[in-house]
């Protein structure tokens with residue numbers, strides 16, 4: 630794999646790879662669960678996007694950008710990490726958020742504001758046109774905005790997860806570990822594309838399970854197919870690893886917390902003292918729990934924690950009062 634993409638150092642790496650003996654015992658499904666702690670990437674409470682942003686921000690600096698502009702849901706972890714990355718390298722930051730000011734103002738929205746990002750509320754519409762307007766108005770002021778699409782899911786961003794796979798492979802080899810399956814949350818597809826390229830590069834023999842948090846399988850396959858091909862081409866990897874995508878855990882929709890997420894969040898918190906989030910990793914862990922109980926996972930399974938925990942503080946009602 631080509632490993633020379635320009636990067637800025639944003640994340641604390643390598644993130645820990647840990648066994649979850651008490652969670653595995655709680656689950657009681659004859660699987661040994663491990664966790665990769667990308668919730669601990671550091672900057673402004675961490676998460677998976679710092680790995681992507683390390684390469685995207687390097688590209689922005691190379692292009693002499695003055696501002697980062699990106700978009701997401703109101704409680705977007707990607708937006709919060711972009712705001713932190715911009716602060717770290719001295720760029721301006723504009724976030725185009727779905728929803729209204731004042732709706733769930735805690736969690737990531739609070740952090741976006743503390744980090745100095747300018748927030749643009751787009752209502753319930755597609756945020757694309759609002760993002761284009763922000764880019765145009767910055768250009769009209771003589772600034773040079775660098776637009777990062779939803780989730781930072783471009784080939785340059787996804788490369789961060791191909792490199793993350795190499796990091797995990799080294800840790801596993803050092804400890805003489807082999808994983809039969811890796812389970813993770815998937816949404817805008819960059820994490821998935823990067824892992825698929827990394828696993829393909831290493832000719833890993835296991836199963837990659839992506840738990841969709843918002844899209845049905847055909848839509849996610851459409852998004853990730855092209856992104857995976859382009860990431861593989863960028864990094865010179867001939868055969869990406871196949872990914873089994875699950876859309877059985879969408880519940881009442883994106884960001885809607887149900888009993889499976891509540892069980893997963895409490896199960897891991899009370900057995901290991903580790904927190905997952907209500908939108909992404911809580912849903913992915915609920916998927917892992919169900920797959921393990923149904924006998925669809927076996928042996929040693931790695932749950933790749935992709936962060937998101939600040940959103941817990943915007944979901945108090947859904948987590949405690951239902």
Ligand SMILES: Cc1ncc(COP(=O)(O)O)c(C=O)c1O
Nearest residue numbers: 780816817818820909935936937
């Ligand atoms: C905590 C968390 N996990 C997983 C994901 C999904 O990653 P991707 O958008 O690369 O599919 C996100 C994306 O926003 C996230 O915030």
